[in-house]
Amino acid sequence: MLSIDRVSKQLGEFELELTLEVPPEGCIALVGPSGSGKTSLLRSVAGLSKPDSGRVECGGEVWSDSANGTFVPPEERRCGYLFQDYALFPHLSAWQNVAYSLRGPKAERHRTAIELLGRFGLEARADARPRTLSGGERQRVALARALAVEPSVLLLDEPLSALDASTRGRATRELSATIEAAGVPTLLVTHDYEEAATLAEEIGVIGEGRIVQRGTAGELAASPGSAFVADLVGSVVLLGRAEAAGDAGTPVALEGGPTVWSTDACEPGDVALSVHPWEILIEPPGSEAAGSARNRVAARVVSVTRLGNRVRIGLDAGQPLAAEVTPKAVDELGLAPGREVLAVWKASATRIVEGIPVRGFAPKKASTDTEGVHE
Amino acid sequence: MLALAIIILVGTPAAYLLATRRFRGRAVAITLIELPLVLPPAVAGVGLLVALGPDGILGGLVSDLGIGLVFETAGVVVALTFVASPFYVRQAQSAFEALDPAWLEASRTLGASPARAFATVAVPVAVPGLVTGAALAWGRALGEFGATLVFAGSFQGITQTAPLAIVQLFGSDLDGALALSAVLVAFSAALLATVKLTARGRGFGLVVD
Numbered sequence: 001m002l003s004i005d006r007v008s009k010q011l012g013e014f015e016l017e018l019t020l021e022v023p024p025e026g027c028i029a030l031v032g033p034s035g036s037g038k039t040s041l042l043r044s045v046a047g048l049s050k051p052d053s054g055r056v057e058c059g060g061e062v063w064s065d066s067a068n069g070t071f072v073p074p075e076e077r078r079c080g081y082l083f084q085d086y087a088l089f090p091h092l093s094a095w096q097n098v099a100y101s102l103r104g105p106k107a108e109r110h111r112t113a114i115e116l117l118g119r120f121g122l123e124a125r126a127d128a129r130p131r132t133l134s135g136g137e138r139q140r141v142a143l144a145r146a147l148a149v150e151p152s153v154l155l156l157d158e159p160l161s162a163l164d165a166s167t168r169g170r171a172t173r174e175l176s177a178t179i180e181a182a183g184v185p186t187l188l189v190t191h192d193y194e195e196a197a198t199l200a201e202e203i204g205v206i207g208e209g210r211i212v213q214r215g216t217a218g219e220l221a222a223s224p225g226s227a228f229v230a231d232l233v234g235s236v237v238l239l240g241r242a243e244a245a246g247d248a249g250t251p252v253a254l255e256g257g258p259t260v261w262s263t264d265a266c267e268p269g270d271v272a273l274s275v276h277p278w279e280i281l282i283e284p285p286g287s288e289a290a291g292s293a294r295n296r297v298a299a300r301v302v303s304v305t306r307l308g309n310r311v312r313i314g315l316d317a318g319q320p321l322a323a324e325v326t327p328k329a330v331d332e333l334g335l336a337p338g339r340e341v342l343a344v345w346k347a348s349a350t351r352i353v354e355g356i357p358v359r360g361f362a363p364k365k366a367s368t369d370t371e372g373v374h375e
Numbered sequence: 376m377l378a379l380a381i382i383i384l385v386g387t388p389a390a391y392l393l394a395t396r397r398f399r400g401r402a403v404a405i406t407l408i409e410l411p412l413v414l415p416p417a418v419a420g421v422g423l424l425v426a427l428g429p430d431g432i433l434g435g436l437v438s439d440l441g442i443g444l445v446f447e448t449a450g451v452v453v454a455l456t457f458v459a460s461p462f463y464v465r466q467a468q469s470a471f472e473a474l475d476p477a478w479l480e481a482s483r484t485l486g487a488s489p490a491r492a493f494a495t496v497a498v499p500v501a502v503p504g505l506v507t508g509a510a511l512a513w514g515r516a517l518g519e520f521g522a523t524l525v526f527a528g529s530f531q532g533i534t535q536t537a538p539l540a541i542v543q544l545f546g547s548d549l550d551g552a553l554a555l556s557a558v559l560v561a562f563s564a565a566l567l568a569t570v571k572l573t574a575r576g577r578g579f580g581l582v583v584d
Contacts, residue, residue, distance in 0.1 A: 048480050074483040081484040087477035091499045100495075101485035149485055 080151030420525025470504025
């Protein structure tokens, strides 16, 4: 069990303040934009920075406690820390990197290191220098190195973000198996919600140093507590003004657009709406209402992006909107940038998430870009 | 050689601290270390004489310890250390500043004390920069003239350095001066070539590829 009790640290404009317990064999992911304090929290747990106040405890051992000044230095904590860009030692070969934390005769250290590399299918690369390794290989060497300390806790900082799309799938499956096999509390931080959803049992959304909402991936997607969370889980967020609710639901006048309906109730005033892109259908302009979907909004196609077996259509309806459709639908409707269409969704798929968007609310893509990949 | 050993032994950890820690008085420390760079060598010699000479501020302490500096070989070592050290420390400091802090942090999470992180990660990775710095310092020490002359004098076999000998020979034996100069030129060129080759051979691709 890893327990983080009211750990706080002043970070520029805001303060990190977190309480969190990671169960003995559990994996919790903290998701948030860059600069939200995720890495600072990992550093506090590893002892690389000293929290202003609070208490960190792992497996019954107190690592730091501001109340009595306890502070165990990082080299005595045995944290399996996977750094964002892996931080492999450039002057050592792959096996020497893995063997760095091992003690004893060289032959024995070599054997253990090779065995660890073997778990990741990297025996053949044991003598290679980090700069000659591919991104995926570096990630696996770094994982092997972190496991060599027989860690009491795994701390993973953006474990997959430095990898290109083609190696990500395999790396994700491997990492998932590694976390399970390690059988220690695992704390993972990432700006990528999908990454968190695949790897962790539970997700905490972090914004400006605080946990905004916690739950399983499904719970967060089904009922995001704020526009910030909704945006992070990949939902469409629309801003508008709610009017008095009637029997038919709550009418919301969208900014720069028509009025849509939600079955959620709320007080009249400024609101944010959340809709999943896969609940938005696309119809040709001027088509008659056929089903029960009450929200029909004229929009123009801005982008067409293929994501696996789905296609994400970026739309402009006065506010940005996105729909996910099948490749077949793209062909049938002739969807291409510039095409005028109707975006259609049900009132029951329209959730009112909150009054005013939270401070620091930023589009998901912007945060992905600033989280640099140094290749 | 002795001066160079002192510079490297003391200068490496000092440069590392200057590069990785932020402490009060850091700017002052850097300025003091760099001072000999801008000081005219003769002034440096006078300064050393005033500080460490028999009648100097710390001179009493030095002679109480039974160490004679002025007009002694030990004095040459002090003068050379004083004048050449900034070349090494500055180069070493920038080599350490170029390290990715994550390497040092990774080392700590892998069970290394700060001293072990310094010895097993910082120094080996910074080696090309350190070698360059040492060569610069050595080159400067070989050519040192003013501070040595003023502080330690020029006594053959005791405090006479190669440049001092050249100047002395220049007045009486031009061929001897030329020969000794040629030796120094060859030596300096060899030194520079060695440094360049070592730096290339030991480069670890610090420039991210």
